[in-house]
Amino acid sequence: MTDATVKMDAPFPASLLDSAPAPTVGTAQPRIDGPRKVSGTARYAAEHFPEGLAHGVLLRAPIGCGRITGVDAEAALAMPGVLALIRDERLIRNGGDFAGAAAPVQGVDEVAYFGQPIGVVVADSPERARAAALSVKVTYEAAPGVFDMEAARGTALPPTDDIYGLFLIHTEQGDVDRTAHEAAALVDAVWRTPSQSHAAMEPHASVAVWQDGRLTLHASYQSPVVTRDQLATVMGLQPSEVRILSPFVGGGFGGKLGVMPEAVAAAIAARHLGRPVKVVMTRQQVFETTGRRPMTHQRVRLAADAAGRLTVLQHETITDQLAGEVFFEPAGLATHLLYAGENRLVDHKVVRTNKLLGVSMRAPGEAIGQLALECAMDELAEALDLDPIELRLRNEPERHPELGIPFSSRALVDCLRHGADRFGWASRNRVPGGLRDGEWLVGHGMAAAARGNLFGPSRARVRIDAGGRVMVETEMTDIGTGTYTVLAQIAADLLGVPLARVEVRLGDTDDPASAGSGGSWGAATSGSAVYAACAELRARLAAAAGLPADTLTFADGMVTASGFRRPIAELVGDGLSVEGSVQPGESNSRFNQTSYGAHFCEVRVHAVTGELRVARWNSVFAAGRILNRQTATSQAIGGVVFGIGGALTEELVHDPRSGKVVNRDLGEYHVPVHADIPPIDVHFLEERDPVANPLLAKGVGELGVCGSGAAVANAVYNATGVRVRDFPITLDKVLAGLPPVSAARRRA
Amino acid sequence: MPWIEADESVPLTLSVNGVSHHLDVDARVTLLDALREHLQLTGTKKGCDHGQCGACTVLVNGRRINSCLSLAVMHRADEITTIEGLGTPDALHPLQAAFVETDGFQCGYCTSGQICSAIGMLDEWRAGWPSHAGAGAGPARTIDAAEIRERMSGNLCRCAAYPRIVEAITRYAAGEGAEA
Numbered sequence: 001m002t003d004a005t006v007k008m009d010a011p012f013p014a015s016l017l018d019s020a021p022a023p024t025v026g027t028a029q030p031r032i033d034g035p036r037k038v039s040g041t042a043r044y045a046a047e048h049f050p051e052g053l054a055h056g057v058l059l060r061a062p063i064g065c066g067r068i069t070g071v072d073a074e075a076a077l078a079m080p081g082v083l084a085l086i087r088d089e090r091l092i093r094n095g096g097d098f099a100g101a102a103a104p105v106q107g108v109d110e111v112a113y114f115g116q117p118i119g120v121v122v123a124d125s126p127e128r129a130r131a132a133a134l135s136v137k138v139t140y141e142a143a144p145g146v147f148d149m150e151a152a153r154g155t156a157l158p159p160t161d162d163i164y165g166l167f168l169i170h171t172e173q174g175d176v177d178r179t180a181h182e183a184a185a186l187v188d189a190v191w192r193t194p195s196q197s198h199a200a201m202e203p204h205a206s207v208a209v210w211q212d213g214r215l216t217l218h219a220s221y222q223s224p225v226v227t228r229d230q231l232a233t234v235m236g237l238q239p240s241e242v243r244i245l246s247p248f249v250g251g252g253f254g255g256k257l258g259v260m261p262e263a264v265a266a267a268i269a270a271r272h273l274g275r276p277v278k279v280v281m282t283r284q285q286v287f288e289t290t291g292r293r294p295m296t297h298q299r300v301r302l303a304a305d306a307a308g309r310l311t312v313l314q315h316e317t318i319t320d321q322l323a324g325e326v327f328f329e330p331a332g333l334a335t336h337l338l339y340a341g342e343n344r345l346v347d348h349k350v351v352r353t354n355k356l357l358g359v360s361m362r363a364p365g366e367a368i369g370q371l372a373l374e375c376a377m378d379e380l381a382e383a384l385d386l387d388p389i390e391l392r393l394r395n396e397p398e399r400h401p402e403l404g405i406p407f408s409s410r411a412l413v414d415c416l417r418h419g420a421d422r423f424g425w426a427s428r429n430r431v432p433g434g435l436r437d438g439e440w441l442v443g444h445g446m447a448a449a450a451r452g453n454l455f456g457p458s459r460a461r462v463r464i465d466a467g468g469r470v471m472v473e474t475e476m477t478d479i480g481t482g483t484y485t486v487l488a489q490i491a492a493d494l495l496g497v498p499l500a501r502v503e504v505r506l507g508d509t510d511d512p513a514s515a516g517s518g519g520s521w522g523a524a525t526s527g528s529a530v531y532a533a534c535a536e537l538r539a540r541l542a543a544a545a546g547l548p549a550d551t552l553t554f555a556d557g558m559v560t561a562s563g564f565r566r567p568i569a570e571l572v573g574d575g576l577s578v579e580g581s582v583q584p585g586e587s588n589s590r591f592n593q594t595s596y597g598a599h600f601c602e603v604r605v606h607a608v609t610g611e612l613r614v615a616r617w618n619s620v621f622a623a624g625r626i627l628n629r630q631t632a633t634s635q636a637i638g639g640v641v642f643g644i645g646g647a648l649t650e651e652l653v654h655d656p657r658s659g660k661v662v663n664r665d666l667g668e669y670h671v672p673v674h675a676d677i678p679p680i681d682v683h684f685l686e687e688r689d690p691v692a693n694p695l696l697a698k699g700v701g702e703l704g705v706c707g708s709g710a711a712v713a714n715a716v717y718n719a720t721g722v723r724v725r726d727f728p729i730t731l732d733k734v735l736a737g738l739p740p741v742s743a744a745r746r747r748a
Numbered sequence: 749m750p751w752i753e754a755d756e757s758v759p760l761t762l763s764v765n766g767v768s769h770h771l772d773v774d775a776r777v778t779l780l781d782a783l784r785e786h787l788q789l790t791g792t793k794k795g796c797d798h799g800q801c802g803a804c805t806v807l808v809n810g811r812r813i814n815s816c817l818s819l820a821v822m823h824r825a826d827e828i829t830t831i832e833g834l835g836t837p838d839a840l841h842p843l844q845a846a847f848v849e850t851d852g853f854q855c856g857y858c859t860s861g862q863i864c865s866a867i868g869m870l871d872e873w874r875a876g877w878p879s880h881a882g883a884g885a886g887p888a889r890t891i892d893a894a895e896i897r898e899r900m901s902g903n904l905c906r907c908a909a910y911p912r913i914v915e916a917i918t919r920y921a922a923g924e925g926a927e928a
Binding site: 043479 | 776789831845851855860863901903909914
């Protein structure tokens with residue numbers, strides 16, 4: 001069914017992208033879906049209104065652990081317009097995993113966390129459904145649960161699964177204990193990060209329509225095929241009996257990977273009532289009933305010799321998760337490869353708690369793992385009296401320090417040097433608490449960034465119609481990442497047609513399946529599938545021209561060779577359609593593939609109140625070929641700001657008596673706002689990764705969040721002399737340690 | 749206004765983007781849900797339904813409000829402008845065009861609210877409304893980034909296009925003579 005397959009078994013000596021005479025790839029292109037988004041005409045999941053639409057509201061558990069013993073819906077069902085209370089055993093308790101077709105945990109009686117779905121109330125209007133859901137009386141038997149990870153740390157056990165080999169549970173080499181005792185400098189401390197929420201702006205929403213036994217779901221998912229397969233399993237259907245449409249997704253960040261409760265509720269209710277049903281989560285439900293980044297307790301022990309060479313890298317993480325769930329927060333991911341050093345230990349353990357499901361959230365593991373590791377590096381540099389950049393330069397590995405395999409490309413050193421220049425790092429004040437500007441203590445901090453470049457199978461269809469217009473179709477999504485534009489650019493450059501002649505259709509499970517949006521792999525995987533299809537189309541056009549493909553130039557809608565020049569439309573007959581696919585291969589195990597970066601920032605801390613402000617920012621990244629400088633820069637900025645939020649404001653607070661999310665709205669869970677964010681300078685180094693894929697590109701989407709929070713924390717220390725290891729760094733945690741107001745030096 | 753029972757259907761005329769719409773709505777229907785669910789003007793977004801995110805910002809008689817915090821029945825005499833009333837994909841309002849040029853969005857879900865809010869905000873600036881940024885507002889001054897950031901902080905963007913939104917508003921304000 002696939003016409004052309006590219007497998008990542010060997011490096012690519014050249015990319016066809018480099019043969020485009022006037023490439024759009026690599027330039028800054030405005031989003032082709034931009035006009036629809038800024039005019040409000042892009043339709044998101046909840047914005048579909050099939051005939052006869054009814055509205056469902058999730059009913060949820062009012063306890064953190066125990067059993068539902070009764071549900072009295074008499075009053076609710078007597079209310080006008082109320083159609084049903086559905087407590088179907090197929091409703092899911094936990095959201096789905098990011099891959100695989102297995103059904104998530106189901107059932108409506110056993111309660112594992114506060115706010116889990118236990119039913120859905122349906123009425124003919126949203127107001128009536130909401131009022132009815134509020135009047136349902138639920139009785140229960142509460143059971144003692146585990147709500148406090150720190151108190152239960154002694155019960156931590158290794159995770160049950162390494163998640164397709166992506167997350168290593170435990171690795172060890174050398175003798176960390178003995179070496180640590182002989183070290184010239186040692187840092188051994190614990191960093192804590194709280195639960196965090198993805199908080200995408202669009203709440204989860206599904207509109208379910210059954211027609212002739214087939215379910216169509218307008219929904220907001222990052223990887224519709226994964227969601228489709230899980231939903232089919234849950235419903236007892238074949239995947240072909242389910243179609244999911246997610247052409248526009250209002251943000252994901254990992255919170256919309258596996259199937260979530262609203263999709264199953266809508267599907268079941270629509271089947272039960274024989275009419276379309278829409279279930280939109282309230283913001284509070286998104287916080288309480290979808291997923292979170294698990295909290296962590298991370299012990300990092302770093303030791304170095306007198307020359308500043310690391311001798312011990314030890315990173316032990318304890319995190320929390322619902323019983324029976326395989327996902328864990330792999331905070332040690334980057335510790336495997338960021339720095340050299342003989343003696344190493346990376347370990348993960350999980351405490352089973354009765355709190356909302358832990359799921360992937362933007363750069364799972366790496367985002368908060370580098371928060372701890374890069375703060376520890378800053379402390380070690382200070383113990384050695386070394387510049388923190390110099391410490392990193394002295395520990396730059398030539399090969400993967402644990403596996404011994406080469407890096408496909410690695411420009412961390414260049415990122416550090418360029419970033420330092422752009423920021424003016426050399427002229428910073430090195431005395432903590434030693435620089436003041438009026439009422440503000442001024443500090444500067446830096447950190448390295450690393451994010452693994454993952455690759456998964458992906459397919460795409462590319463068609464050229466008789467008029468020479470190009471259509472790209474794949475189930476891949478654009479969750480704000482720029483997919484529409486990037487795929488159009490690749491097809492335009494490879495087929496030599498103007499960008500405006502390319503249309504891209506995304507997010508339909510009836511189209512060729514992709515790897516979805518997640519793990520920073522979206523652009524490279526789906527883009528490579530488009531590449532494969534376009535390469536095959538070029539071959540077919542060459543055959544139609546009767547010339548060897550490598551003699552042809554594709555530009556301006558024309559196919560040109562020496563003595564040959566024809567419009568592309570004249571060579572396609574009634575039209576050409578090719579499906580391309582890509583597969584991971586030996587290159588994915590023979591090389592370590594990682595994107596790198598370096599962050600530099602200025603933080604201002606009010607000398608009297610402890611108020612913290614980020615004042616200035618430079619980041620430099622190396623992620624292979626940058627496909628679109630406009631959208632990649634936006635992704636990088638977004639990642640950096642995500643990291644700033646994690647460092648300074650974001651904390652999902654659980655009630656220690658029930659696990660309930662206390663701050664379950666956007667007024668109390670503090671994502672950064674306009675006033676929190678200064679201009680963010682992002683610079684991409686020129687790099688090509690010949691191993692990664694035929695685009696020579698690596699992932700960008702999550703790189704910015706890696707290490708950025710640590711740069712903030714290190715700047716806070718430089719400003720104040722206070723090391724806060726318990727995130728987020730709120731003013732109450734720095735206030736007591738601030739230098740006496742009269743003692744700080746004033747800026748000359 | 750007379751007392752209305754919950755669940756009572758209320759006849760209502762709403763003027764949206766210069767067009768009058770006759771509706772019968774449940775008295776509990778918010779202006780946001782009247783726009784989205786009843787008129788299917790879905791450009792106005794629901795992010796939190798609690799006035800905490802700004803995604804539902806529309807202009808009521810030229811003033812920006814969170815439409816989720818207002819009942820539809822309160823707006824009989826008002827002129828409501830939504831994102832659909834500003835421009836279309838083929839004929840964008842200059843501020844919409846500036847958002848595309850600067851990439852002042854990613855997922856696009858907060859964007860309608862950011863744009864409507866910015867238009868209302870610039871009118872507040874011209875009218876001399878003060879802000880915490882404290883530089884002093886008014887027709888005699890050009891709005892700066894600090895003022896824009898402060899005055900736009902009710903509009904959240906989880907993709908964090910903030911610096912580019914500020915750039916879009918700055919470009920538009922300069923072009924439209926917000927400093928007049």
